[in-house]
Amino acid sequence: MRNFVWIAGALLVAACAEPKVEAPKPTVPTNLTRADCYTVELFDPVEIEVAAEDVPPEYSRFLGDWHQGAWNGQWCHDLMVTKVHFDGRAEIFEMHAPFEPLGQPATAFRRVGRINENGELRFAYGTETLTYTLVQGKLIAKRSGIHGDMQAVLTNRNAPADPPEPRPTEAGVASEELSKL
Numbered sequence: 001m002r003n004f005v006w007i008a009g010a011l012l013v014a015a016c017a018e019p020k021v022e023a024p025k026p027t028v029p030t031n032l033t034r035a036d037c038y039t040v041e042l043f044d045p046v047e048i049e050v051a052a053e054d055v056p057p058e059y060s061r062f063l064g065d066w067h068q069g070a071w072n073g074q075w076c077h078d079l080m081v082t083k084v085h086f087d088g089r090a091e092i093f094e095m096h097a098p099f100e101p102l103g104q105p106a107t108a109f110r111r112v113g114r115i116n117e118n119g120e121l122r123f124a125y126g127t128e129t130l131t132y133t134l135v136q137g138k139l140i141a142k143r144s145g146i147h148g149d150m151q152a153v154l155t156n157r158n159a160p161a162d163p164p165e166p167r168p169t170e171a172g173v174a175s176e177e178l179s180k181l
Contacts, residue, residue: 037076069152
């Protein structure tokens with residue numbers, strides 16, 4: 001009887017243990033970036049500020065002139081992140097090309113977003129919510145609102161050819177692994 005209880009207990013522990021499965025790394029879709037994309041030219045030059053010393057490195061990685069994004073592979077989109085603050089606030093310019101199928105004119109708006117605890121840069125206006133996540137040196141954009149759900153992938157004009165590997169966050173998980181496409 002004693003052996004039976006011991007064996008039953010061992011089987012119960014084994015059944016409860018979950019196999020360790022490594023989560024797949026997110027990939028960057030290639031059809032959401034277009035080399036021929038353009039949006040608008042800003043009237044005044046815009047400077048991208050160097051992050052202050054108190055700004056976490058994972059925030060300063062958003063700084064840059066992000067371009068060639070195409071919502072669902074069609075509607076051209078650029079984003080300039082000009083300044084990031086220690087509290088996660090980000091000063092940005094959001095730009096779009098004209099897009100006749102949705103009745104959208106060319107636009108450029110100054111906005112303020114926030115980088116959240118998941119490493120996402122987010123902002124909202126009207127019916128629109130936009131989220132940006134860094135994955136493999138690209139900016140993965142998601143948009144939801146009046147035109148439905150859309151995605152785009154933007155590249156940084158000033159980024160090195162091979163971006164440095166991400167540093168682990170305080171929780172020990174790379175920020176790219178936190179993002180889910």
